[in-house]
Amino acid sequence: MEQIIFYILAAIIVIATLFAITERHTVHAIVYLVTSFFALAVIFYLLGAPLVAVFEVIIYAGAIMVLFLFVIMMLDLGHPEKVSSPGWRDWWPATLLGGVLLAATVLLLTVPHAGPAGGGAIGVRDFARALFRQYGIAVEVISMQLLFALVGALYLGRRR
Amino acid sequence: MRLYLSFILLLPLLGGIVNTVAGRLLPRRLAEWLACTAVAASFGFALAAFLSYRTPVTVELFRWLTAFDFQAPVALYYDPLAAVMCLMVTFVSTLIHVYSVAYMAEEEDYARFFALLNLFVFAMLTLVLAENLPLLYLGWEGVGFCSYALIGFWYRDEKNATAGRKAFIVTRIGDFAFGIAVIWLFRMCGTISITQINGMGTAVPAGAITLLGLLFLVGAMGKSAQVPLMVWLPDAMAGPTPVSALIHAATMVTAGVYLLARMFPLIGSSATALAAIAVTGGVTAFYAATCALAQRDLKRALAYSTISQIGYMVLGVGCGAVTAATFHLLVHAFFKALLFLGAGCVIAAMHHEQDIFRMGGLARRLPLTFWPFLAGSACLAGFPFTGGFFSKDSILAAAWLKGGALYGSLYLLGMVTALLTAIYTFRLVYLVFAGPPLTVPPPLMGTPTPTLPHQGGGSIEAPRLMEAMLIPLALLGLCGGVLNLPAYLGEGWLAGFLAPVPGDGNMEASSGLEMVLQGIAGVVALIGLAIAHVRYSGERRARLIEAAVGPPSAMVAFFQNGWYVDALYRFLFVRPYEALARFFWTRVDEGVVDDSLDRFAALLGATGQGLGRWTNGRVSVYILSLAAGAALLLAYLAWVVL
Amino acid sequence: MIVPLAHVLILAGIIFALGLACVIAWRTNVIMMLIGIEIMLNAAMLVAVGGSRLWGATDGQVFALMIMAMTSAEVSLALALVVYLHRRKKTVNADEFDSMKG
Numbered sequence: 001m002e003q004i005i006f007y008i009l010a011a012i013i014v015i016a017t018l019f020a021i022t023e024r025h026t027v028h029a030i031v032y033l034v035t036s037f038f039a040l041a042v043i044f045y046l047l048g049a050p051l052v053a054v055f056e057v058i059i060y061a062g063a064i065m066v067l068f069l070f071v072i073m074m075l076d077l078g079h080p081e082k083v084s085s086p087g088w089r090d091w092w093p094a095t096l097l098g099g100v101l102l103a104a105t106v107l108l109l110t111v112p113h114a115g116p117a118g119g120g121a122i123g124v125r126d127f128a129r130a131l132f133r134q135y136g137i138a139v140e141v142i143s144m145q146l147l148f149a150l151v152g153a154l155y156l157g158r159r160r
Numbered sequence: 161m162r163l164y165l166s167f168i169l170l171l172p173l174l175g176g177i178v179n180t181v182a183g184r185l186l187p188r189r190l191a192e193w194l195a196c197t198a199v200a201a202s203f204g205f206a207l208a209a210f211l212s213y214r215t216p217v218t219v220e221l222f223r224w225l226t227a228f229d230f231q232a233p234v235a236l237y238y239d240p241l242a243a244v245m246c247l248m249v250t251f252v253s254t255l256i257h258v259y260s261v262a263y264m265a266e267e268e269d270y271a272r273f274f275a276l277l278n279l280f281v282f283a284m285l286t287l288v289l290a291e292n293l294p295l296l297y298l299g300w301e302g303v304g305f306c307s308y309a310l311i312g313f314w315y316r317d318e319k320n321a322t323a324g325r326k327a328f329i330v331t332r333i334g335d336f337a338f339g340i341a342v343i344w345l346f347r348m349c350g351t352i353s354i355t356q357i358n359g360m361g362t363a364v365p366a367g368a369i370t371l372l373g374l375l376f377l378v379g380a381m382g383k384s385a386q387v388p389l390m391v392w393l394p395d396a397m398a399g400p401t402p403v404s405a406l407i408h409a410a411t412m413v414t415a416g417v418y419l420l421a422r423m424f425p426l427i428g429s430s431a432t433a434l435a436a437i438a439v440t441g442g443v444t445a446f447y448a449a450t451c452a453l454a455q456r457d458l459k460r461a462l463a464y465s466t467i468s469q470i471g472y473m474v475l476g477v478g479c480g481a482v483t484a485a486t487f488h489l490l491v492h493a494f495f496k497a498l499l500f501l502g503a504g505c506v507i508a509a510m511h512h513e514q515d516i517f518r519m520g521g522l523a524r525r526l527p528l529t530f531w532p533f534l535a536g537s538a539c540l541a542g543f544p545f546t547g548g549f550f551s552k553d554s555i556l557a558a559a560w561l562k563g564g565a566l567y568g569s570l571y572l573l574g575m576v577t578a579l580l581t582a583i584y585t586f587r588l589v590y591l592v593f594a595g596p597p598l599t600v601p602p603p604l605m606g607t608p609t610p611t612l613p614h615q616g617g618g619s620i621e622a623p624r625l626m627e628a629m630l631i632p633l634a635l636l637g638l639c640g641g642v643l644n645l646p647a648y649l650g651e652g653w654l655a656g657f658l659a660p661v662p663g664d665g666n667m668e669a670s671s672g673l674e675m676v677l678q679g680i681a682g683v684v685a686l687i688g689l690a691i692a693h694v695r696y697s698g699e700r701r702a703r704l705i706e707a708a709v710g711p712p713s714a715m716v717a718f719f720q721n722g723w724y725v726d727a728l729y730r731f732l733f734v735r736p737y738e739a740l741a742r743f744f745w746t747r748v749d750e751g752v753v754d755d756s757l758d759r760f761a762a763l764l765g766a767t768g769q770g771l772g773r774w775t776n777g778r779v780s781v782y783i784l785s786l787a788a789g790a791a792l793l794l795a796y797l798a799w800v801v802l
Numbered sequence: 803m804i805v806p807l808a809h810v811l812i813l814a815g816i817i818f819a820l821g822l823a824c825v826i827a828w829r830t831n832v833i834m835m836l837i838g839i840e841i842m843l844n845a846a847m848l849v850a851v852g853g854s855r856l857w858g859a860t861d862g863q864v865f866a867l868m869i870m871a872m873t874s875a876e877v878s879l880a881l882a883l884v885v886y887l888h889r890r891k892k893t894v895n896a897d898e899f900d901s902m903k904g
Contacts, residue, residue, distance in 0.1 A: 002804040003804055003805055006804055006805050006809075007805075010809075010813045013813070013817065014813075014816055014817070014820070017817060017820045017821075017841060018820060020824075020837070020841075021820055021821075021823060021824035021827070021828070021834070021837075021838065021841070026831070026833055026834065029834065029837060030837070033837060033840070033841070036841075037844065040844055040848065043813075043848070044847075044848075044851050044866075046804060047804075047810070047851050047852055047854075047855040048854075048855045049851045049854065049855070049862075049863045049866070051863065051867075052847070052851055052863050052866045052867060052870075055867060055870055056847075056870070059870050059873075059874060060840070060844070060870065060873075063874065064840065064873065064874060064877050067877060067878065067881060068833065068836070068837070068877075068881070071833065071881045071884060071885060072833060074885065075884070075885065075888050075894070077831075077833065077894060084830045084895075085828075085830070085831075086827040086828055086829070086830065090826070090827045090828075090829060091823075091827050093784060093826060094822070094823035094824075094825075094826035094827040095823060097784075097787045097788060097791045097822065097823075097826060098819035098820065098822050098823040098826075099819070100791040100794070100795055101787075101790065101791050101794055101815070101818070101819050101822065102815050102816060102818075102819040103795075103798075104791070104794040104795050104797065104798040105794070105811070105812070105815040106812055106815065107798045107801075107802060108797065108798050108801060109808045109811055109812060110808075111801055111802070122854065122855075122858065122859075122860050122863065126860050127860050127863055127864070129860075130860035130861070130863075130864055131860075131864050131867065134860075134861075134864075135864050135868075138864075138868060142868055142871040142872065142875075143871075145871075145872065145875050146871065146874065146875045148875070149874075149875035149876070149878045149879045150878065152879050152882065153878045153879055153881075153882035154882075156879075156882040156883055156885070156886045157882050157885055157886070775903065776900060776903055777900030777901065777902045777903030778829075778896070778897045778900050779829070779835075779896045779897070779899065779900075780826070780829035780896055780897055783825055783826060783829075783835075784826055787822055787825075787826055
């Protein structure tokens with residue numbers, strides 16, 4: 001049952017992302033991407049990471065994508081006819097390189113490797129303990145980085 | 161003895177160094193005084209060393225160049241040959257130094273001049289006193305360098321600088337052979353000490369000795385201006401006259417003869433080498449005498465006479481008569497220095513006019529120059545009972561005594577040369593000193609006429625100091641024969657003194673034969689004088705001067721240009737060498753070496769430009785490059801794993 | 803583990819390739835390039851979470867969270883830059899901003 005859901009979600013992600021990157025209208029692309037991220041959040045949940053799934057929805061689909069929308073609207077970029085979209089000249093190197101990367105990855109994955117070590121689902125308690133005990137310093141660093149980003153954004157955004 | 165020898169060497173070196181370093185800062189008088197005193201004191205020490213001489217000594221001053229079994233210490237060897245050479249070199253050099261003070265009174269660059277003079281003497285003394293061949297070679301090269309710098313002393317004139325270079329390059333050919341000989345000797349004998357090598361004698365294979373003798377001969381050819389390497393000496397007249405005197409009399413051209421005399425014990429055992437030496441000397445003597453006949457430049461004529469006289473010395477060595485050669489070397493040093501210094505007086509008095517056809521009547525105006533010059537000429541011409549007479553005769557006698565077709569013909573050649581010598585010597589005397597005192601010289605065609613010296617009237621005068629230097633030389637030249645009187649007049653001192661010098665063939669002529677030979681030589685000299693008198697005195701002289709305005713006849717031009725040897729060398733060596741050099745320059749160096757490097761550099765530059773166009777600042781290109789690199793890496797990884 | 807890890811990784815690879823293609827192809831629009839970067843980062847998160855599930859270790863999830871935090875910082879700065887640049891040149895074409903040309 002869960003396997004079938006995984007493959008369906010995978011198909012949704014791939015198709016939605018494909019639409020997102022080929023969509024000329026940026027706002028539409030964002031919406032496709034939000035769809036894709038929702039599906040990815042469910043996959044996270046299926047993989048036993050409920051907290052990450054929740055954060056994916058809140059931060060990615062909620063905050064970051066909305067930030068994109070804000071900027072698009074602020075800069076009035078919602079007119080696809082004004083922005084030249086990539087033609088065949090732009091797509092073929094992208095396809096080629098992406099294809100090479102994908103083919104290499106798949107080829108590498110076909111090599112048999114050591115079996116899974118096995119492990120159960122990870123509870124929220126374990127996750128939180130690891131996050132704040134083991135990676136406490138990393139959390140502090142990330143929070144400082146967010147602060148810097150905030151200051152930087154303020155500096156760049158001020159009117160002269 | 162160690163002290164004396166050290167000071168003989170060190171004083172000129174010290175004078176040279178002080179004048180080099182601080183000469184320009186010193187007052188002029190002090191610089192001159194320093195140079196003269198250094199050499200004079202060196203002469204004093206040479207005299208002291210000579211007086212306290214008992215037996216040949218080797219003095220090692222300090223070690224130098226020691227590697228495995230190669231030992232070349234700075235060691236001096238003082239034997240009779242070195243003793244007389246030292247005395248002569250320092251004495252003549254002292255007089256020339258004092259003379260230079262007056263001669264170069266107008267010269268701005270006196271410090272350089274006196275420093276080089278002192279170094280010149282130092283190098284020659286090193287050469288003379290050296291105990292081993294590398295040290296001798298060092299002095300040899302030092303002499304070569306100083307002569308180069310002094311011949312080109314007035315280097316601002318292109319002609320003088322060229323003459324200096326020519327001297328340096330031509331003597332370098334000889335030095336090359338000498339260097340080969342030194343290295344070969346070390347390879348063969350395992351030592352480079354002259355005394356040890358000379359002691360080996362029979363241990364060295366005969367063929368090697370012959371070749372070594374020839375190599376030494378080539379070395380001597382270069383330094384002593386023998387045929388075929390004699391072309392540099394006439395051009396060396398470009399230097400100041402005291403330098404010419406120094407080169408000719410004391411410090412340069414005698415080095416080759418000295419080398420041959422030094423190495424005689426080794427090379428004397430090879431008849432072939434000796435014959436080659438003798439032939440070289442005889443041919444050179446004759447060649448230069450013919451050239452001297454036609455010269456119109458006073459100093460060039462004297463230069464050719466030097467070549468001729470050195471040829472006699474080499475002939476003497478070739479005949480095995482080292483004593484006679486040394487004797488002639490000494491006497492020649494005196495009278496040739498005298499002649500050059502006298503010529504310097506004349507030239508100074510004539511305001512640097514050197515053409516003998518534009519002189520005349522100087523006997524009355526420069527009596528103090530004339531009489532010593534006459535004495536020197538008598539010596540050069542080999543007049544009976546002058547020093548030159550005895551020394552030249554002893555060489556010719558040695559050639560006669562050697563016998564055989566080769567040496568017999570060399571004796572005849574020497575006699576003819578003696579005749580020619582007398583003729584050209586008195587040609588000089590008649591043209592320069594005789595005749596009406598105030599002939600207005602005919603303008604020389606071609607050359608720009610300098611201010612006519614005679615018109616100033618009464619300006620003909622040479623400095624007293626210069627003339628004073630001539631007198632002791634004249635006395636020594638005239639009485640030089642006393643040094644080595646022939647047996648019938650008493651025991652020869654020089655022969656007795658030089659007796660310990662090994663290898664001197666003991667060829668004792670009977671008194672009667674010697675008297676006959678000397679009689680012939682004296683008669684020949686007198687005949688020469690007679691011919692010169694007929695040709696160059698009185699009416700004939702005036703007519704000659706008239707004729708000299710026009711172009712010279714073919715034969716005169718032939719002799720005047722030194723048998724066109726210069727032109728021949730230019731055609732044979734200089735031209736092909738220049739062509740070869742130009743080929744290597746334009747085709748090989750510029751065409752291949754430079755060009756390939758240029759092209760390579762251009763290729764690299766173009767590649768860099770092409771790659772540089774990649775960084776065009778467009779983000780998309782950078783991203784694409786990054787992605788391509790990543791894809792490449794991953795693909796490679798997959799390739800490796802699978 | 804509901805599906806083999808390989809399948810998760812292949813899915814991540816596909817997403818990553820799509821994101822890369824988006825970044826390369828959309829050179830005329832900086833915002834689409836940023837979206838491509840987001841897609842690639844999501845692929846990375848998927849790998850981390852998948853590994854975490856496989857080995858039962860929490861580190862993968864922690865890193866996924868870190869990536870998210872870092873992304874939010876990066877996006878805020880990047881969008882601020884886009885606003886700034888758009889204000890200067892009135893365009894979002896990435897190739898217009900080539901003043902760092904060597």
